[in-house]
Amino acid sequence: MEQKKLIINPQLLDVTLSRLCHQLLENHDRFEDTVLLGLQPRGIFLANRIRRKLEQILSKEIPLGYLDTTFHRDDFRRRTAPLKANTTYVPFLIEDKKVILIDDVLYTGRTIRAALDAMITFGRPRTVELLVLINRKYTRHLPIEPDYIGKAVNTLDSQRVLVEWQEQGAEDSVWLTTKQDR
Amino acid sequence: MEELRSKHLLGIQDLTREEIELIFNTADNFKEVINRPIKKVPSLRDITIANVFFENSTRTRLSFELAEKRLSADVVNFSSSGSSVKKGETLLDTVNNILAMKVDMVVMRHASPGAPHFLARNIQANVVNAGDGTHEHPTQALLDTFSIRSKFGGVEGKKVAIIGDILHSRVALSNIFALNKLGAEVMVCGPATLLPKHIKSLGVKVTLDLREALEWCEVANVLRIQLERQQVKYFPSLREYSLYYGINKQLLDSLNKPITIMHPGPINRGVELNSDVADSEHSIILEQVENGVAVRMAVLYLLASKVK
Numbered sequence: 001m002e003q004k005k006l007i008i009n010p011q012l013l014d015v016t017l018s019r020l021c022h023q024l025l026e027n028h029d030r031f032e033d034t035v036l037l038g039l040q041p042r043g044i045f046l047a048n049r050i051r052r053k054l055e056q057i058l059s060k061e062i063p064l065g066y067l068d069t070t071f072h073r074d075d076f077r078r079r080t081a082p083l084k085a086n087t088t089y090v091p092f093l094i095e096d097k098k099v100i101l102i103d104d105v106l107y108t109g110r111t112i113r114a115a116l117d118a119m120i121t122f123g124r125p126r127t128v129e130l131l132v133l134i135n136r137k138y139t140r141h142l143p144i145e146p147d148y149i150g151k152a153v154n155t156l157d158s159q160r161v162l163v164e165w166q167e168q169g170a171e172d173s174v175w176l177t178t179k180q181d182r
Numbered sequence: 183m184e185e186l187r188s189k190h191l192l193g194i195q196d197l198t199r200e201e202i203e204l205i206f207n208t209a210d211n212f213k214e215v216i217n218r219p220i221k222k223v224p225s226l227r228d229i230t231i232a233n234v235f236f237e238n239s240t241r242t243r244l245s246f247e248l249a250e251k252r253l254s255a256d257v258v259n260f261s262s263s264g265s266s267v268k269k270g271e272t273l274l275d276t277v278n279n280i281l282a283m284k285v286d287m288v289v290m291r292h293a294s295p296g297a298p299h300f301l302a303r304n305i306q307a308n309v310v311n312a313g314d315g316t317h318e319h320p321t322q323a324l325l326d327t328f329s330i331r332s333k334f335g336g337v338e339g340k341k342v343a344i345i346g347d348i349l350h351s352r353v354a355l356s357n358i359f360a361l362n363k364l365g366a367e368v369m370v371c372g373p374a375t376l377l378p379k380h381i382k383s384l385g386v387k388v389t390l391d392l393r394e395a396l397e398w399c400e401v402a403n404v405l406r407i408q409l410e411r412q413q414v415k416y417f418p419s420l421r422e423y424s425l426y427y428g429i430n431k432q433l434l435d436s437l438n439k440p441i442t443i444m445h446p447g448p449i450n451r452g453v454e455l456n457s458d459v460a461d462s463e464h465s466i467i468l469e470q471v472e473n474g475v476a477v478r479m480a481v482l483y484l485l486a487s488k489v490k
Binding site: 068070084 | 208220221224484
């Protein structure tokens, strides 16, 4: 049995995304030297939304790339099957840019560690910030904290946070699922 | 398909179509990696690979070594010239000595068909066949078909002619297996003496006429005459071979369609291919070499996940 609890509904998600965009604008002004990097596979939906909103507000194009962390992960060979990679698409230079990494859920921090590694293979950024929709608190394995947070939640290790997007054929929403032993 | 079934890559014959497609999809990702400013990922940093070459090689060996280094594996190289093989050490002894130095994977080229299969049965390490005599050269066939896929968007239904010394070519055999599995049509073409007797049983078309092969195909994979494997004369002279089976621009221009030209290398210019063809815009020979690194990275990555 799995129990599902709605933690963000479509209306709230839209408000949250707008707030995140405005927080980004506070720090990055006209986005002159700033680029967005969405993390594959699930962070790219959030990254696309953030970009669309920013472009509406600024009426200009914001550079967005997709970064896949598979080959930089630290759990290769510790799993039974090899990790399956996704497309990396970084159509700009990262050298001396302000990079905003975007992912849907921050949990142990290991994906972000891998992402930092993967990112510097494209050059040396001036600064790097992290934006997440959901920050799971007290679950970190590494000293990594987000700069922009959609919502912080307290979770157990046995729970999962599920982010669904319209683009995947669902309703925009975030769920907390709990496995229940019978 | 999430992973390969075997921990070795001994031949295309053992692979399923799904496994080949898994390798291709993984290679797509590595092709992106090797075009980055920093062309290196840390996936195989705790893996040691020995490249054991009992036969000459330039491309394959460099390509494997680059693939290994770009995956951050530790690499040791061995070639039989200048080694203790000359002093009479057996294959198994040589390899076991290398393995005693804690090597996880062995990439081997050997003149005897079946040598990597023998090795795989007798050692713990993962074995990758980098060419065994006239039998198979799986990574070459993978990179050839991957290059066709890159150029045309797919392999299914493509008409591929393999032209030249089919009898002595491991590239031809592995390519036939791979192309058949991926749903391409294959025709082999060469002098009767250089076509194996029962080649039709592999489900390929056969012709002795180069023009017929070129008129039929969309892709021509041209092979070198393997003089080093020919103990008797199979044709009167290279000059005569070149007259009947050499491809030049004039011949290609006389066809009413463009043909993509491939060659596994090394090319004997002026024998099987003229320079005006090898260097033309229809040739994807250097793309093959680039794809070779990505495909070998994919193979090593997928096999390394099975290293205990």
